[in-house]
Amino acid sequence: MITTTRADTLSGRFFFLFVSIFLNAFSNALTVSTNMGSAIWTASAVNLSHWVHLSLGNALFLEGIVVAVANLFLLGRFDYFRLIRNLLYITPFSYLLAGFEHFFISLGVGTLPLWWRLILDVVGLFGVAVAVSIYQRANLIMHPNDDLPYILRFRFMHGSPVWSQWASNVPPLLIVLFSWLFTGQLFAFNFGTFYNIATQGYLIGWADRHVFKNLHHHLEFKN
Numbered sequence: 001m002i003t004t005t006r007a008d009t010l011s012g013r014f015f016f017l018f019v020s021i022f023l024n025a026f027s028n029a030l031t032v033s034t035n036m037g038s039a040i041w042t043a044s045a046v047n048l049s050h051w052v053h054l055s056l057g058n059a060l061f062l063e064g065i066v067v068a069v070a071n072l073f074l075l076g077r078f079d080y081f082r083l084i085r086n087l088l089y090i091t092p093f094s095y096l097l098a099g100f101e102h103f104f105i106s107l108g109v110g111t112l113p114l115w116w117r118l119i120l121d122v123v124g125l126f127g128v129a130v131a132v133s134i135y136q137r138a139n140l141i142m143h144p145n146d147d148l149p150y151i152l153r154f155r156f157m158h159g160s161p162v163w164s165q166w167a168s169n170v171p172p173l174l175i176v177l178f179s180w181l182f183t184g185q186l187f188a189f190n191f192g193t194f195y196n197i198a199t200q201g202y203l204i205g206w207a208d209r210h211v212f213k214n215l216h217h218h219l220e221f222k223n
Contacts (some may be wrong), residue, residue: 007214015217020135024095024140024143027127029100032056033109036121038190039128039200041145042097044172047179048187057098064090068144074151085141088128093119093143121192128196129169129203130211137208137215145172167200 007016031038032046041063068086072078086124104110109120130148142150145168155163180186210219 001167003067007212007216012215013140016134016138016212017140020131021089021093021140023127023134024131025096026100027124027131029097029104030109030124031121031128031192032097032101032111033189034117034124035110035188035191036117037190038188039125040046040172040176040193041171043188043193044175044179047176047183047186050185050187051179051183055098056093058095060094061090062093063175064092064144066146071147071151071172074148082147083166086144086147089141089143106169116122118191125192125196125200126203129200130207132200132206133200133204133213134215136204137212139217144149160201160208161205162201165204166197169197185191198210 007013028039028042028211032042037043038046042060045063046056047060048054048063049056052059052061064086068083068090071086072083093170111119112120135142136146136150139150149161149164149168151165153159153161157164176186176189
């Protein structure tokens with residue numbers, strides 16, 4: 001068992017970071033393979049990949065780079081170190097997610113009965129929220145898509161995980177909208193996407209309090 005002291009050491013935070021990367025990629029890939037609706041940023045990348053004819057891994061990577069740069073403007077300073085940390089996250093995460101998706105598809109997850117896919121989708125979305133909570137608290141490297149609500153949460157929205165999460169959903173929703181206008185199709189955008197939009201902020205807040213409670217937020221700025 002990891003004690004509070006060990007969890008908040010650098011080595012403890014790195015341990016939780018690796019756990020969260022694996023959990024995040026695994027959970028997101030599970031939601032994509034069910035086709036019952038993914039987390040909004042993942043859904044936007046899936047639709048973007050079909051729109052511009054990129055692999056899912058490359059679409060996730062490209063989207064991450066754009067958001068990482070946008071985050072710097074929200075911070076009000078050009079933080080090279082933060083940009084590098086964002087890139088260090090999206091590189092393994094993007095292609096790990098794509099690999100897990102192929103794995104789940106090969107298992108036949110997409111052909112399961114509707115109620116099974118719905119259950120797996122909700123389980124996957126819960127895993128995504130828990131993973132985000134873990135690596136936001138560790139705050140070593142972070143996916144830029146999740147760094148965005150983190151910046152909004154603690155710099156502009158007085159620590160609220162709910163309002164910051166909802167505000168950060170606007171860009172991926174626009175990507176999905178434009179992809180649909182140009183392709184006439186929607187991918188990975190279903191019940192689970194709306195469930196994710198409505199609940200992820202609450203689930204992150206719940207995980208902050210109940211999952212690995214000995215890991216605390218390591219803030220870089222105050223409200």
